[in-house]
Amino acid sequence: MHPQREIIRPVSLDEADALAPLTWASYRSLLSLADPDARRLCRPCAVAAWDGDRPAGLTLSAVSPGRPLEAGEQTLLSLSVARPWRRHGLALRLLAALEQALPALGVRHLAVSYSSRLPAADAFTATLRAAGWPPPEPSRLRICGAVRDTVAVFRDRDSLMTRMKAEGLRLWSWRERGAEAEALATGRNEAPAWAQPSHWRAMLDPDLSLVIGAAGGQAGDGADAGDEIVGWALCVHQPDLSRWFFPVGWVRPPFDRRAWLMGAYAEGAERLAARHGGDAVAVIETGSGQPGMWRLFERRFEPHVHWTDRMMSSERLLAP
Numbered sequence: 001m002h003p004q005r006e007i008i009r010p011v012s013l014d015e016a017d018a019l020a021p022l023t024w025a026s027y028r029s030l031l032s033l034a035d036p037d038a039r040r041l042c043r044p045c046a047v048a049a050w051d052g053d054r055p056a057g058l059t060l061s062a063v064s065p066g067r068p069l070e071a072g073e074q075t076l077l078s079l080s081v082a083r084p085w086r087r088h089g090l091a092l093r094l095l096a097a098l099e100q101a102l103p104a105l106g107v108r109h110l111a112v113s114y115s116s117r118l119p120a121a122d123a124f125t126a127t128l129r130a131a132g133w134p135p136p137e138p139s140r141l142r143i144c145g146a147v148r149d150t151v152a153v154f155r156d157r158d159s160l161m162t163r164m165k166a167e168g169l170r171l172w173s174w175r176e177r178g179a180e181a182e183a184l185a186t187g188r189n190e191a192p193a194w195a196q197p198s199h200w201r202a203m204l205d206p207d208l209s210l211v212i213g214a215a216g217g218q219a220g221d222g223a224d225a226g227d228e229i230v231g232w233a234l235c236v237h238q239p240d241l242s243r244w245f246f247p248v249g250w251v252r253p254p255f256d257r258r259a260w261l262m263g264a265y266a267e268g269a270e271r272l273a274a275r276h277g278g279d280a281v282a283v284i285e286t287g288s289g290q291p292g293m294w295r296l297f298e299r300r301f302e303p304h305v306h307w308t309d310r311m312m313s314s315e316r317l318l319a320p
């Protein structure tokens with residue numbers, strides 16, 4: 001049996017540089033977050049394993065994005081063990097130490113979400129299983145492809161759009177009607193939490209994000225006075241990844257049955273190609289709460305895209 005010579009302890013701010021290689025670049029700043037207000041709001045909690053002065057492993061968590069602190073929900077952002085120390089039970093010890101430390105910070109739930117394309121996805125899944133977590137399930141489906149390939153997906157895009165417009169579909173850019181959409185989302189509180197645009201506000205592309213509407217007058221009469229906002233498809237440019245991401249597409253019932261979201265994505269792809277060329281890469285996402293869309297993604301999009309992945313999610317209730 002491997003002797004347990006590694007020491008596991010909470011991470012202090014001055015250890016941030018040494019531990020940075022053990023987490024993703026986008027999370028490293030959490031290790032050195034010193035401002036007390038920022039710490040209170042992000043609730044970073046990290047535990048590391050040391051073999052002498054050599055960092056052997058790290059696990060890092062923070063408050064779940066978009067959730068109030070009082071809800072007590074934390075997300076496991078990363079768990080990694082440096083190669084020479086793998087398969088000695090270190091990940092399990094790190095996870096256990098993290099789970100023990102969190103209740104004192106007011107955390108009751110620890111959630112995790114990771115891509116099925118992660119090189120260590122299988123090892124990570126096996127580690128969660130060994131730690132007694134509920135089996136992760138696909139919660140979001142992402143597809144990534146060049147917008148020119150949407151021609152293959154929307155073979156009959158022109159007739160699709162003509163038909164949907166005749167049924168009453170209206171589309172505006174976020175620049176035109178985004179403020180109204182956002183007021184509706186929060187005011188009447190009719191959009192589910194995952195579809196709220198507020199989280200994306202600062203990043204939205206105002207010309208490629210679309211507000212979806214239903215004609216108010218007789219369908220197809222071109223009237224706009226009574227046009228009603230019924231959903232949106234948000235688009236965010238991710239320059240570091242050279243792609244446009246459509247994180248949220250939502251249409252409220254009963255309009256969600258008319259495949260209008262597909263119409264919005266078809267229009268979004270066309271606008272993206274017109275502005276940035278057919279090679280522009282788009283990532284579209286749907287969630288397990290939208291089973292119809294999920295099936296459509298699998299059937300219509302998946303065969304034509306560069307890659308797809310599923311975000312695997314699990315969560316665990318912590319012992320108080």
Ligand SMILES: CC(C)(COP(=O)(O)OP(=O)(O)OC[C@H]1O[C@@H](n2cnc3c(N)ncnc32)[C@H](O)[C@@H]1OP(=O)(O)O)[C@@H](O)C(=O)NCCC(=O)NCCS
Nearest residue numbers: 078079080081086087088089090091092120123126127130
């Ligand atoms: C996933 C990872 C953290 C596991 O660390 P580890 O210290 O090797 O894991 P442990 O030794 O604690 O493994 C505990 C159990 O999990 C399972 N397990 C862990 N890695 C496994 C693998 N590669 N294949 C199959 N089962 C595995 C086994 O059941 C193992 O028990 P066993 O060794 O007695 O069979 C490590 O492989 C890693 O750092 N990967 C790269 C970073 C990463 O992508 N992290 C995940 C997302 S942030």
